[in-house]
Amino acid sequence: MTRGMTVDQVANAIQAIQDGKCVGMPTETVYGLAAPINNEDLVKKIFYIKGRPSFDPLIVHVSDCQMAEELTSDWNRVCQILADAFWPGPLTLVIKKNESVSDIITSGLDTVGVRMPRHPLALELIRRLKVPVAAPSANKFGRTSPTSAQHVREEFSESDVFVIEGGASDIGIESTILKVETSKSGATLSLLRPGMILPSAIDAALTRQGISFRWERNQSSQIQSAGQLKHHYMPKVPLLLLKQETLAEAIGLFRQKLSELPSEVEGVKIKKPSSFNKARELILSEDAAIAARELYGKMRDVDAGDADFIFFRVQTIHQTEVWKPIMDRLNRASLWRSSAIFNISG
Ligand code: TXA
Ligand code: MG
Numbered sequence: 059m060t061r062g063m064t065v066d067q068v069a070n071a072i073q074a075i076q077d078g079k080c081v082g083m084p085t086e087t088v089y090g091l092a093a094p095i096n097n098e099d100l101v102k103k104i105f106y107i108k109g110r111p112s113f114d115p116l117i118v119h120v121s122d123c124q125m126a127e128e129l130t131s132d133w134n135r136v137c138q139i140l141a142d143a144f145w146p147g148p149l150t151l152v153i154k155k156n157e158s159v160s161d162i163i164t165s166g167l168d169t170v171g172v173r174m175p176r177h178p179l180a181l182e183l184i185r186r187l188k189v190p191v192a193a194p195s196a197n198k199f200g201r202t203s204p205t206s207a208q209h210v211r212e213e214f215s216e217s218d219v220f221v222i223e224g225g226a227s228d229i230g231i232e233s234t235i236l237k238v239e240t241s242k243s244g245a246t247l248s249l250l251r252p253g254m255i256l257p258s259a260i261d262a263a264l265t266r267q268g269i270s271f272r273w274e275r276n277q278s279s280q281i282q283s284a285g286q287l288k289h290h291y292m293p294k295v296p297l298l299l300l301k302q303e304t305l306a307e308a309i310g311l312f313r314q315k316l317s318e319l320p321s322e323v324e325g326v327k328i329k330k331p332s333s334f335n336k337a338r339e340l341i342l343s344e345d346a347a348i349a350a351r352e353l354y355g356k357m358r359d360v361d362a363g364d365a366d367f368i369f370f371r372v373q374t375i376h377q378t379e380v381w382k383p384i385m386d387r388l389n390r391a392s393l394w395r396s397s398a399i400f401n402i403s404g
Contacts, residue, residue, distance in 0.1 A: 067179065067222045067223065068179060068182045068183050068186055068222070069186075070220065071083075071183055071220055071222055072183070072186060072187065074220030075093070075094065075097065075100065075187075075220075078099070078100065078103075079100075079217075079218060079219055079220045080092060080093050080100060080103055080104055080107065080214075080218060080219050080220075081093070081183065081191075081219070081220050081221075081222060082196050082204075082207060082210035082211070082214070082219050082220065082221030082222060083119075083175075083177075083179070083180050083183060083191065083193055083196075083222055083224075084177045084179050084180060084207065084222055084223075084224020084225065084227065085119075085175035085176070085177045085180050085193075085227065086146075086147070086148060086175060086176040086177050086227060086228045086229050087148045087175070087227060087229045087230070087231065087232050087233050087253070088195045088196070088203040088204055088205055088227050088230070088231070088232055088354070089195070089196040089203075089204040089205065089206070089207065089209065089210050089221075089224075089227065090117075090119065090175075090180075090191075090193030090194065090195060090196055091104050091107075091108060091193055091194055091195070091196040091210075091214075091219065092104075092119070092183070092191040092192070092193035093191060093192055093193070094187050094189040094190070094191055094192075095118060095158075095159065095160070095163060095189060095190050095191065095192050096189050098160065098162065101116070101160070101162055101163060101192055102162065103218070104116065104192065104193075104194065105162075107214060107218050107219070108194060108196075108197070108198060108199055109198050109199040110194060110199045111199070111325065112162075112165060113165050113166075114165060114194075114199075115163060115164045115165040115167055115170075115171065116163050116164075116171075116192040116193065116194050117150050117171040117172070117173055117192070117193060117194065117233075117235075118159065118163065118170055118171065118172050118173075118190045118191070118192050119172075119173055119174070119175055119180065119184060119190060119191050119192075119193055120172060120173070120174050120184060120190045121174065121181045121184035121185045121190075122174070123138070123141050123145070123174075125184075125190050126141065126151075126172045126174070128156075128158065129155060129156065129158055129159050129170055129172055129190065130153040130154060130155055130156060130170060130172065131154045131155065131156040132153055132154040132240065133153065134238075134240050134245075135267075135269070136238055136240060136245045136264065136269055136271065137151055137153060137238055139263060139264060139267050139269065140236070140238070140260065140263060140264070141174070143259075143263035144255050144259075144260075144263070145173070145174040146174040146175055146176040146181065147174070147175075147176050147255065148173075148176075148229050148232075148233040148234060148253050148254050148255055149173060149233055149234050149236060149253070149255045149260075150171045150172065150173040150233045150234065150235045150236065150251075151171070151172050151173065151236055151237075151238055152169050152170070152171045152172075152235060152236065152237040152238065152250060153169060153170060153172060153238055154168060154169055154170075155167075155168060155169055155170035163192050169237070171235060172190075173233055176228075177224055177227075177228075179222050179224045180224075183222070195232060196209075196210045196213065196214070196219070197209075197213055198213055199325065199326070200291075200292060200324065200325060200326035201213075201291070201292060201293075201294075201326070202291055202292070202293055202354050202357050202358055202361070202391070203231070203232060203291065203354050204354070205226055205227040205230050205351075205354045205355050206225075206226050206227070206355065207221045207222070207223045207224060207225075209354075209355075209358065226351070226355075227351070228351065229253075229254050229350060229351065230350040230351035230352065230353055230354060230355075231253060231254065231350045231353060231354070231383055231384065231387055232251065232253060233251075233253045233255070234249070234251065234252060234253030234254065234255040234256075234260075234383070235249070235250040235251035235253070236248070236249060236250065236260065237250055243270075244269070244270040244271055244272065245264075245269060245270070245271035245272075246271065246272055246273075246274050247260065247271055247272070247273050247274065248273070248274045248275075249273070251386075252382050252383040252386045253383050254347070254350060254383055256379055256380065256382075256383075257273070257379075258379060291354075291387050291390050291391040292326055292390075292391050292393075293357045293358070293360070293361040293368060293391060294329055294361050295329065295331075295338075295360070295361050295363075295365050295366070295367060295368050296328075296329060296330070296331055296367045296368070296393040297340070297357075297367070297368045297369070297370065297388070297391050297392040297393060298312060298367055298368070298369045298370070298392060298393065299369070299370050299372055299388060299389065299392045300369055300370065300371050300372065301372050305337065305369065308369065309334050309337075312334075312367075313334070316330060319393070328393065331366040331367050332366075333366050334366055334367065335366060336364060336365045336366045337365060337366065337367060337368075337369055338360040338363060338365035338367075338368050338369075339368070339369055339370070339371070340356060340357065340360055340368050340369065340370040341356075342356065342370075342384075344375060346378075346380040346381050346384060347380075349381075349384055350383065350384050353384060353387060353388075357391065370388060370392075372385075372388075
């Protein structure tokens with residue numbers, strides 16, 4: 059941290075980009091693995107070093123609304139209202155793109171995900187580059203997102219990534235992703251990934267401005283966002299979600315199902331426990347905002363220990379709206395929940 063105060067980290071990051079490195083960029087949600095959108099080699103390098111499939115598009119980060127407008131062909135009143143209400147902050151808008159955004163970034167989709175992050179160093183980096191930056195979360199594909207500079211350093215080599223030290227991420231889980239489509243009859247919204255900007259807050263912001271809109275349930279057949287993959291955010295040690303059952307019952311049930319587990323799901327290797335002696339409980343604050351901030355760090359901590367598996371007890375408070383984004387991450391991160399192996403139950 060002291061380093062950050064004495065050295066101009068943003069200038070060093072820009073130099074590193076010129077030297078062909080990606081940037082570990084602090085944001086208020088999680089750290090991103092960033093490259094300017096006009097640097098095709100570096101954008102390709104993001105996919106390569108992350109091990110990310112080319113069908114999974116990147117979010118483009120801007121430092122003001124004009125930059126966002128310049129990326130899209132349909133920046134309308136709904137987008138402006140949402141940007142005014144929630145930017146800079148953890149909301150990504152998926153909007154029709156224009157030709158300034160390459161197919162590599164959007165994986166060939168005709169839309170682009172755009173957001174203005176709230177972290178001052180991220181904003182400063184984008185402002186000084188004068189170009190938006192594409193950035194996925196700075197973790198290997200399918201794994202737990204990084205919420206500190208140290209997490210990023212552990213995952214990537216110094217020769218590939220220059221990491222800006224920006225402290226612990228304030229929100230702790232990835233942004234809400236909202237697809238916005240408009241027609242004469244009004245706006246249609248789809249929640250592609252839940253996050254700490256809740257649907258009720260989006261509802262309120264639009265209603266306040268007299269916008270007519272409707273929510274669309276995702277067509278689940280087509281994956282529009284990797285956050286929709288069943289297995290994502292996985293710790294290396296298996297995570298079990300317990301509902302009513304006791305730990306002993308859960309272990310018994312999980313054991314029975316063990317042989318049915320595939321060795322890999324959606325490109326992510328599954329580690330099956332060979333014994334069940336060492337259990338570690340993942341304990342989160344009852345306050346959802348604190349729980350979100352703690353989630354990935356705690357998952358990494360228990361993951362780094364010698365546990366055979368990790369478990370989390372699902373309780374009644376976890377059913378409220380504010381817990382939805384956290385439970386979404388826990389469900390996807392888990393190998394087993396509620397008496398069924400996740401992969402098999404869907
Ligand atoms: O909070 C965040 O959003 C963080 C920080 C770094 O900004 N970024 C992040 O990026 O979580 P990533 O790549 O790990 O997750 C972004 C998700 C991906 O699942 C991707 O499929 C989806 O956004 N996405 C990006 N562009 C999209 C588009 N045009 N349509 C649908 N989904 C899109
Ligand atoms: Mg990610």
